[in-house]
Amino acid sequence: MAAISYSRKNPDYPVVYSSFGAMHTRVELLAVGLSEEQGRALMTEAEQEVKRLERLFNCHDSRSPLAVVNATAAGQSVKVEDELFMALELCEVFRRATGGYFDVTAVDENAESRGENRGGYALDGKEHKVRLLREGEMIDLGGFAKGYAAESVRQIFEREGVKQAVINFGNSSIVAMGHHPYGEWWPIGVKHRKVRSAVAREVRLKDSAMSMSGQAENGEYHIVNPMTGDCAMGEELILVEGRSALVAEVLSTALYAAPRNMRKTIMAQYEGYVASEIYCRADGSTECREIVR
Amino acid sequence: MNRKEFLADCGKKGLAGVALSMFPWLESCSDKAQQEVKGEKARIGMIGTGSRGLYHIKNLLRMPNVEMVALCDDYRPHLEDAAQYFPKAKLYDDYRKLLEDKNVDGVIVTTPLYLHGRMTMDALRAGKRVFCEKSMAFTLDEALEVYNCRKELNGVLFIGQQRLFDPKYAKAMQMVHEGKIGKVVGIRNYWYRNNDWRREVPSPELERRINWRLYSEYSRGLMTELACHHLQNGSWAMGMLPEKVMGSGSLLHWNKDGRDVYDAVSAIFTYPNGVNMTFESIISNKHFGMGEQILGTEGTIDLVTCMHYTDEPAPKGSGMHQLVAQIESGVMSNSVFAGTSWAAETSALAPGMPIMDNVTISTGESTVGAEADGSIEIMEAFVHAVITGKQPAKVLEESYYATQFALLADRAMHEGAILTLDDKYKIPYEPLR
Ligand SMILES: NC(=O)c1ccc[n+]([C@@H]2O[C@H](COP(=O)([O-])OP(=O)(O)OC[C@H]3O[C@@H](n4cnc5c(N)ncnc54)[C@H](O)[C@@H]3O)[C@@H](O)[C@H]2O)c1
Numbered sequence: 001m002a003a004i005s006y007s008r009k010n011p012d013y014p015v016v017y018s019s020f021g022a023m024h025t026r027v028e029l030l031a032v033g034l035s036e037e038q039g040r041a042l043m044t045e046a047e048q049e050v051k052r053l054e055r056l057f058n059c060h061d062s063r064s065p066l067a068v069v070n071a072t073a074a075g076q077s078v079k080v081e082d083e084l085f086m087a088l089e090l091c092e093v094f095r096r097a098t099g100g101y102f103d104v105t106a107v108d109e110n111a112e113s114r115g116e117n118r119g120g121y122a123l124d125g126k127e128h129k130v131r132l133l134r135e136g137e138m139i140d141l142g143g144f145a146k147g148y149a150a151e152s153v154r155q156i157f158e159r160e161g162v163k164q165a166v167i168n169f170g171n172s173s174i175v176a177m178g179h180h181p182y183g184e185w186w187p188i189g190v191k192h193r194k195v196r197s198a199v200a201r202e203v204r205l206k207d208s209a210m211s212m213s214g215q216a217e218n219g220e221y222h223i224v225n226p227m228t229g230d231c232a233m234g235e236e237l238i239l240v241e242g243r244s245a246l247v248a249e250v251l252s253t254a255l256y257a258a259p260r261n262m263r264k265t266i267m268a269q270y271e272g273y274v275a276s277e278i279y280c281r282a283d284g285s286t287e288c289r290e291i292v293r
Numbered sequence: 294m295n296r297k298e299f300l301a302d303c304g305k306k307g308l309a310g311v312a313l314s315m316f317p318w319l320e321s322c323s324d325k326a327q328q329e330v331k332g333e334k335a336r337i338g339m340i341g342t343g344s345r346g347l348y349h350i351k352n353l354l355r356m357p358n359v360e361m362v363a364l365c366d367d368y369r370p371h372l373e374d375a376a377q378y379f380p381k382a383k384l385y386d387d388y389r390k391l392l393e394d395k396n397v398d399g400v401i402v403t404t405p406l407y408l409h410g411r412m413t414m415d416a417l418r419a420g421k422r423v424f425c426e427k428s429m430a431f432t433l434d435e436a437l438e439v440y441n442c443r444k445e446l447n448g449v450l451f452i453g454q455q456r457l458f459d460p461k462y463a464k465a466m467q468m469v470h471e472g473k474i475g476k477v478v479g480i481r482n483y484w485y486r487n488n489d490w491r492r493e494v495p496s497p498e499l500e501r502r503i504n505w506r507l508y509s510e511y512s513r514g515l516m517t518e519l520a521c522h523h524l525q526n527g528s529w530a531m532g533m534l535p536e537k538v539m540g541s542g543s544l545l546h547w548n549k550d551g552r553d554v555y556d557a558v559s560a561i562f563t564y565p566n567g568v569n570m571t572f573e574s575i576i577s578n579k580h581f582g583m584g585e586q587i588l589g590t591e592g593t594i595d596l597v598t599c600m601h602y603t604d605e606p607a608p609k610g611s612g613m614h615q616l617v618a619q620i621e622s623g624v625m626s627n628s629v630f631a632g633t634s635w636a637a638e639t640s641a642l643a644p645g646m647p648i649m650d651n652v653t654i655s656t657g658e659s660t661v662g663a664e665a666d667g668s669i670e671i672m673e674a675f676v677h678a679v680i681t682g683k684q685p686a687k688v689l690e691e692s693y694y695a696t697q698f699a700l701l702a703d704r705a706m707h708e709g710a711i712l713t714l715d716d717k718y719k720i721p722y723e724p725l726r
Contacts, residue, residue, distance in 0.1 A: 009621040028613040182625035189629030
């Protein structure tokens, strides 16, 4: 259960804040300008929604609909519920629109078919059925779920009339609604895991989202390059800013997985999105280079 | 790995990040201390060149300050195994002869438990500086005797409780002392394996000598062999000693080969503030492996996996908290928190943070010794002490009590009683912090 706190210290801008663990990370939500009752109810609803999506998309939980697909859909079509089907459709669209570099079947578990141009499943749009193309194939929506859930929370907030809010999934997928009450944007500093003290870049979010990919905080590399089947091990971080948290998340993943010379080509298809590579130099300073479309 | 690499590595592993002032006994591992003894030699003799002895030998080989001058074992094959590494070392089959050897400054005792006390005291009386494997002694009285003997002679004595020298543990304990997990409310230790704990015996008459661990004539079983490593966690974390001890043990599964020590034990140690520390070991199921966990009102530290979990998912001071604080006080400034995903690796239930980078995690399966568990550091510190003659502060006391409480719990199991440590066994104790 979430820890929800409500503060009226600033009577002009009361803040409700909630944090909870989900999707293998920490989710933090902040919304401004609500009554306590409304704020707490909203946070509870948002958490329930995130947990629902976690159950739907978690391939590591054998009871999840996705795990059922992984276990039974090799060589035969299996009917899946609408939302999961739509998610798989979206993933397929993103795969094509990133030159194959965003691929939810490019996971370590599928190492046997490494290096093939992937796309591990086929969809039947009429029947809402999915079929895995290879025996033992596995779909992992880990690189999709956080962005999707962040978007879903944004929609709930919007529906409830929230004007100013920050939705933060594990510090790597962040959505901002409106702007900071005392500024024209939400100022979000980016840190490189190697230089904790310095700010690598200040992102100004206003009705927009950002996503970051790269070596995880704990030093692990976990994004697989679908073309080689190996983990991408770039030292740089990828930062993507744009309207949708989901697109930003998909893009940052694909760009990190892709070789540097492919990145421009991928970005060419995404108007309204800005991507940068953040490098940490030997002297501990950082450098942020935009991937020019 | 040579010393320089080792120390550099030590730094990477985190000794550098551990405030040495908080852990004075680790000082001898520091660059400065190692510089002090540069070019000097510690002339070392080892008594008991069995499996743990050989493990230490392999580490000692890489330490430039070490000269192995003597080896002793009364079982020839083991003595010969060790002799290969040091062709110039003198070989003995009687440890008293080794103790008479004037070329030996420091003695490492790696024999079965029932011999630890006697050999340690004989070595101290012969003027040697001593490292003895855990547990310190075979009985409560003997442990006290050894402690007093060292004190009277003002000698150097280390007991092989290597966690005290493991950077991961030092760092984790530092976090506990700094209040990172709030008030300590529980300590859980367990060690599970699934094997018969036997060594291969070349011929039947050697059974009791080789498998000494399994017989109460030589060993107190799981409590002295495994628990003593864990029992310092409570006192290290809380700075106090248990008040009450209870437990239950049984010969549950491996009970057909004539052994007479328990193969399943559970013990509870209650501290004066009411906190319980548990230790459980079963050697017929290994699913949960080894665990050492400090439970606090605000979080948990898992010493084995070197992870920190908070009970409140977002610790105060997170970037989002900063935003809240800004709004509360009517200002805007940059709050820095975006980065790559904050991932929970070991548990789907609670996201945790690694305490240190690049740690080697022990499963507790090896009966010889784990990797990167402080065993090298403690031996380095001992070698340093052989040269300088300085006994490090506090660690002997911690080892002493680990042994006393392991023995007391074993007694509680046999008597089916709740026991307290008799006052006569109390020695001056200063918390490790
Ligand atoms: N700190 C740790 O992590 C750790 C790990 C493993 C073992 N140990 C400890 O090391 C000690 C030895 O364990 P081990 O597994 O090496 O046992 P082992 O049986 O392999 O070795 C003991 C050796 O002592 C010799 N020995 C016995 N009696 C002797 C005597 N009177 N004189 C000379 N030599 C004699 C034996 O022949 C044998 O070679 C035990 O106290 C054990 O608890 C500690």
